[in-house]
Amino acid sequence: MTRAAQRGTTRDRVPPHPDLRAVALQQVLEALVDPVRRHIVRELHAAGEDLACGVIELPVGKSTATHHFHVLREAGLIRQYYVGTSRLNALRREEFEDAFPGLLQAVVAAPEQR
Amino acid sequence: MTRAAQRGTTRDRVPPHPDLRAVALQQVLEALVDPVRRHIVRELHAAGEDLACGVIELPVGKSTATHHFHVLREAGLIRQYYVGTSRLNALRREEFEDAFPGLLQAVVAAPEQR
16 A cells, blocks of 8 residues: 555545644744753754654653644644544644744754753 | 832842843743743733733733743842832843743744745
Protein backbone atom coordinates (compact mmCIF):
# COMPACT_ATOMS: atom_id res chain seq x y z
CA MET A 1 0.00 0.00 0.00
CA THR A 2 1.36 3.42 -0.89
CA ARG A 3 1.78 6.10 1.73
CA ALA A 4 -0.95 8.15 0.05
CA ALA A 5 -3.32 5.19 0.21
CA GLN A 6 -2.50 4.67 3.86
CA ARG A 7 -3.32 8.27 4.56
CA GLY A 8 -6.58 7.84 2.73
CA THR A 9 -7.62 4.97 4.93
CA THR A 10 -6.91 6.93 8.08
CA ARG A 11 -8.29 10.26 6.99
CA ASP A 12 -10.93 10.16 9.70
CA ARG A 13 -8.18 10.06 12.31
CA VAL A 14 -6.35 13.08 10.93
CA PRO A 15 -7.08 15.94 13.33
CA PRO A 16 -8.18 19.37 12.12
CA HIS A 17 -5.56 22.00 11.39
CA PRO A 18 -6.16 25.73 11.55
CA ASP A 19 -5.67 28.11 8.67
CA LEU A 20 -2.63 30.06 9.85
CA ARG A 21 -4.16 33.28 8.59
CA ALA A 22 -6.75 32.82 11.34
CA VAL A 23 -4.31 32.10 14.17
CA ALA A 24 -3.63 34.97 16.54
CA LEU A 25 -0.17 35.91 17.82
CA GLN A 26 -1.53 35.39 21.34
CA GLN A 27 -2.20 31.71 20.65
CA VAL A 28 1.21 31.23 19.06
CA LEU A 29 3.02 32.76 22.03
CA GLU A 30 0.95 30.72 24.48
CA ALA A 31 2.11 27.62 22.59
CA LEU A 32 5.75 28.69 22.50
CA VAL A 33 5.97 29.85 26.11
CA ASP A 34 6.01 26.23 27.30
CA PRO A 35 9.54 24.76 27.36
CA VAL A 36 8.37 21.24 26.50
CA ARG A 37 6.54 22.55 23.44
CA ARG A 38 9.58 24.59 22.41
CA HIS A 39 11.64 21.42 22.73
CA ILE A 40 9.31 19.66 20.29
CA VAL A 41 9.58 22.56 17.86
CA ARG A 42 13.37 22.61 18.16
CA GLU A 43 13.63 18.87 17.58
CA LEU A 44 11.45 19.05 14.48
CA HIS A 45 13.43 22.03 13.23
CA ALA A 46 16.77 20.32 13.84
CA ALA A 47 15.65 17.01 12.34
CA GLY A 48 14.58 18.66 9.11
CA GLU A 49 12.08 15.84 8.59
CA ASP A 50 8.75 14.74 10.01
CA LEU A 51 8.99 12.81 13.26
CA ALA A 52 6.70 10.40 15.08
CA CYS A 53 5.62 11.59 18.53
CA GLY A 54 7.50 8.77 20.22
CA VAL A 55 10.79 9.71 18.60
CA ILE A 56 10.98 13.00 20.47
CA GLU A 57 12.11 12.41 24.03
CA LEU A 58 10.09 14.44 26.49
CA PRO A 59 10.21 14.69 30.29
CA VAL A 60 6.46 14.12 30.58
CA GLY A 61 4.02 11.23 30.37
CA LYS A 62 2.30 10.15 27.19
CA SER A 63 -1.02 11.92 27.74
CA THR A 64 0.73 15.17 28.64
CA ALA A 65 2.91 14.82 25.57
CA THR A 66 -0.21 14.32 23.44
CA HIS A 67 -1.63 17.51 24.94
CA HIS A 68 1.51 19.47 24.03
CA PHE A 69 1.38 18.24 20.42
CA HIS A 70 -2.29 19.21 20.35
CA VAL A 71 -1.52 22.76 21.51
CA LEU A 72 1.19 23.11 18.84
CA ARG A 73 -1.21 21.84 16.18
CA GLU A 74 -3.95 24.26 17.27
CA ALA A 75 -1.46 27.14 17.12
CA GLY A 76 -0.55 26.23 13.55
CA LEU A 77 3.03 25.27 14.33
CA ILE A 78 2.82 21.60 13.38
CA ARG A 79 0.83 19.40 11.06
CA GLN A 80 -0.04 15.89 12.21
CA TYR A 81 -0.89 12.93 10.03
CA TYR A 82 -0.93 9.18 10.24
CA VAL A 83 1.16 6.64 8.42
CA GLY A 84 -0.32 3.33 9.46
CA THR A 85 -0.53 3.51 13.23
CA SER A 86 2.20 6.14 13.64
CA ARG A 87 1.22 9.75 14.14
CA LEU A 88 3.79 11.93 12.41
CA ASN A 89 4.53 15.58 13.06
CA ALA A 90 5.62 18.12 10.49
CA LEU A 91 6.73 21.64 11.26
CA ARG A 92 4.63 24.08 9.16
CA ARG A 93 7.73 26.12 8.40
CA GLU A 94 6.74 27.98 5.27
CA GLU A 95 3.13 28.64 6.16
CA PHE A 96 4.17 29.80 9.60
CA GLU A 97 6.88 32.03 8.16
CA ASP A 98 4.29 33.65 5.88
CA ALA A 99 1.96 34.29 8.83
CA PHE A 100 4.56 35.29 11.45
CA PRO A 101 7.73 36.33 9.62
CA GLY A 102 10.91 35.63 11.53
CA LEU A 103 9.24 34.36 14.70
CA LEU A 104 9.96 30.65 14.42
CA GLN A 105 13.54 31.27 13.36
CA ALA A 106 14.10 33.71 16.24
CA VAL A 107 12.76 31.21 18.79
CA VAL A 108 14.74 28.21 17.57
CA ALA A 109 17.89 30.32 17.21
CA ALA A 110 17.69 31.71 20.75
CA PRO A 111 19.76 29.88 23.38
CA GLU A 112 17.54 28.13 25.93
CA GLN A 113 20.17 28.34 28.65
CA ARG A 114 22.61 31.15 29.40
CA MET B 1 19.38 71.47 36.59
CA THR B 2 20.57 69.36 33.70
CA ARG B 3 18.94 66.06 32.88
CA ALA B 4 22.13 64.24 33.84
CA ALA B 5 22.18 65.98 37.21
CA GLN B 6 18.54 65.11 37.77
CA ARG B 7 19.33 61.49 37.10
CA GLY B 8 22.18 61.66 39.56
CA THR B 9 19.93 62.83 42.34
CA THR B 10 17.46 60.05 41.76
CA ARG B 11 19.95 57.25 41.19
CA ASP B 12 18.68 55.41 44.27
CA ARG B 13 15.25 55.21 42.68
CA VAL B 14 16.52 53.69 39.46
CA PRO B 15 15.58 50.03 39.57
CA PRO B 16 18.05 47.26 38.73
CA HIS B 17 18.31 46.03 35.16
CA PRO B 18 19.45 42.57 34.15
CA ASP B 19 22.39 41.86 31.91
CA LEU B 20 20.65 40.53 28.83
CA ARG B 21 23.29 37.85 28.43
CA ALA B 22 21.89 36.36 31.65
CA VAL B 23 18.22 36.49 30.66
CA ALA B 24 16.68 33.20 29.55
CA LEU B 25 14.39 32.83 26.55
CA GLN B 26 11.79 31.41 28.96
CA GLN B 27 11.64 34.69 30.87
CA VAL B 28 11.42 36.73 27.67
CA LEU B 29 8.53 34.67 26.33
CA GLU B 30 6.71 34.83 29.67
CA ALA B 31 6.99 38.62 29.43
CA LEU B 32 5.82 38.76 25.82
CA VAL B 33 2.93 36.30 26.19
CA ASP B 34 0.88 38.94 28.00
CA PRO B 35 -1.08 41.17 25.60
CA VAL B 36 -0.82 44.25 27.83
CA ARG B 37 2.95 43.88 27.98
CA ARG B 38 3.13 43.41 24.22
CA HIS B 39 1.08 46.58 23.85
CA ILE B 40 3.68 48.48 25.90
CA VAL B 41 6.48 47.07 23.74
CA ARG B 42 4.62 47.96 20.55
CA GLU B 43 3.96 51.50 21.72
CA LEU B 44 7.61 52.04 22.62
CA HIS B 45 8.68 50.54 19.31
CA ALA B 46 6.24 52.69 17.32
CA ALA B 47 7.08 55.86 19.23
CA GLY B 48 10.77 55.50 18.54
CA GLU B 49 11.51 57.44 21.72
CA ASP B 50 11.39 56.87 25.46
CA LEU B 51 7.94 57.26 27.00
CA ALA B 52 6.68 57.93 30.49
CA CYS B 53 4.50 55.15 31.93
CA GLY B 54 1.44 57.40 31.98
CA VAL B 55 1.70 58.19 28.27
CA ILE B 56 0.94 54.61 27.27
CA GLU B 57 -2.78 53.97 27.58
CA LEU B 58 -3.47 50.60 29.18
CA PRO B 59 -6.73 48.83 30.08
CA VAL B 60 -5.54 48.16 33.62
CA GLY B 61 -5.14 50.04 36.88
CA LYS B 62 -1.99 51.83 37.90
CA SER B 63 -0.55 49.14 40.19
CA THR B 64 -1.15 46.46 37.57
CA ALA B 65 0.48 48.65 34.95
CA THR B 66 3.49 49.11 37.24
CA HIS B 67 3.70 45.33 37.57
CA HIS B 68 3.72 44.91 33.77
CA PHE B 69 6.53 47.44 33.36
CA HIS B 70 8.42 45.60 36.10
CA VAL B 71 8.10 42.26 34.28
CA LEU B 72 9.34 43.83 31.04
CA ARG B 73 12.29 45.36 32.86
CA GLU B 74 13.20 42.06 34.53
CA ALA B 75 13.08 40.33 31.13
CA GLY B 76 15.50 42.87 29.71
CA LEU B 77 13.05 44.38 27.25
CA ILE B 78 12.92 47.89 28.69
CA ARG B 79 15.15 50.20 30.66
CA GLN B 80 13.54 52.51 33.20
CA TYR B 81 14.97 55.74 34.53
CA TYR B 82 13.77 58.88 36.20
CA VAL B 83 13.68 62.42 34.93
CA GLY B 84 12.49 64.43 37.90
CA THR B 85 9.39 62.61 39.10
CA SER B 86 8.62 60.95 35.76
CA ARG B 87 9.62 57.35 35.24
CA LEU B 88 10.63 56.91 31.62
CA ASN B 89 10.77 53.70 29.64
CA ALA B 90 13.26 52.89 26.89
CA LEU B 91 13.11 49.82 24.68
CA ARG B 92 16.48 48.02 24.88
CA ARG B 93 16.40 47.43 21.12
CA GLU B 94 20.03 46.87 20.28
CA GLU B 95 21.00 44.91 23.38
CA PHE B 96 17.90 42.76 22.99
CA GLU B 97 18.63 42.19 19.32
CA ASP B 98 22.14 41.02 20.21
CA ALA B 99 20.78 38.59 22.79
CA PHE B 100 17.70 37.36 20.90
CA PRO B 101 18.21 38.10 17.21
CA GLY B 102 15.01 38.79 15.31
CA LEU B 103 12.65 38.11 18.19
CA LEU B 104 11.54 41.64 19.04
CA GLN B 105 11.09 42.54 15.39
CA ALA B 106 9.07 39.37 14.73
CA VAL B 107 6.75 40.09 17.66
CA VAL B 108 6.11 43.75 16.86
CA ALA B 109 5.68 42.96 13.15
CA ALA B 110 3.10 40.22 13.77
CA PRO B 111 -0.54 41.27 13.50
CA GLU B 112 -2.30 41.11 16.87
CA GLN B 113 -5.69 40.50 15.32
CA ARG B 114 -6.59 38.43 12.27
